[in-house]
Amino acid sequence: MIKVTDVQYARIGVPDLDEAEGFLTDLGLQTSARTDTSLYMRGSDDDHHCYVAELAEPGYIGMGLEASSEEDLEKISHADGASPVEAIDEPGGGSRVRFRDPAGFAVDVVYGIEKLDLLPVKNIVSQNSGSDRRRLGVRAKFEQGPGQIKRLGHVVLFVQNFAECVDFYSSLFGLISSDEMFDDDGETIVSNFLRCDLGNDFTDHHTLYLKQMGETRCHHLGLEVEDIDAVQRANQHMSSKEHKHNWGVGRHIVGSNIFDQWIAPWGLMHEYFADMDMLDANAPTGRTPVSESLATHWGPPHPYL
């Protein structure tokens, strides 16, 4: 087993690169590279890309998980089902070991993909709360324009072999459970919010959410933005471009993140998120009834209810 440090990118099949570039730019990503068959999009963080859109059957193809060292990449290449370590023949370079998870999705464990200069994050405005005044003597100012995504933060997968998938991601890549959700019987675990094990360092409450369902698909990609203002302002921009909205703006209960969900022209859901709970590896695993998975602290009711 190794301990991956984050999800680095998602690879998505799209029917048309121009259409994909238009939607993803409206969403708040920027083009890092484009080939005849693929688009490599980045956020303001330093990863060369956090989103690969390639001409293929529309839908989720797989994810790249970041190894912490070249030694770990070598080590995981000896696991069952692993490819040998290979050079990545794509913009950004680096090395990878390829897997296929028990649901059939691709998993690349990657190391050494090029890092780019950070992009300046617009509209960082500290918030004054009723009991904690932090913006003193400074007027809040906001620059107009599209949302600005920092990074890919999590992937949500519906699978038909949930337990096998949890075991795969935990036993090979060291993901640990933040919150388990149980079925109506009060016992059977049917979904799991998994995070990376960074020891005493804090990380997102979830990097991967797996849920037992009667279908196999990606439910959404979680893309981090700066704060609640960024979520709301991105909502305004996406509305002005007449993109298809799904659910939000709200604040989830599990993970506590503020969210807003938008559907791409090729059907995949993309979620802005901000202000997620941060946990270290010592945090105990929570348990919640799965019936509460669509509950919110605040926000509109789920559109499918």
Ligand SMILES: [Fe+2]
């Ligand atoms: Fe999410």
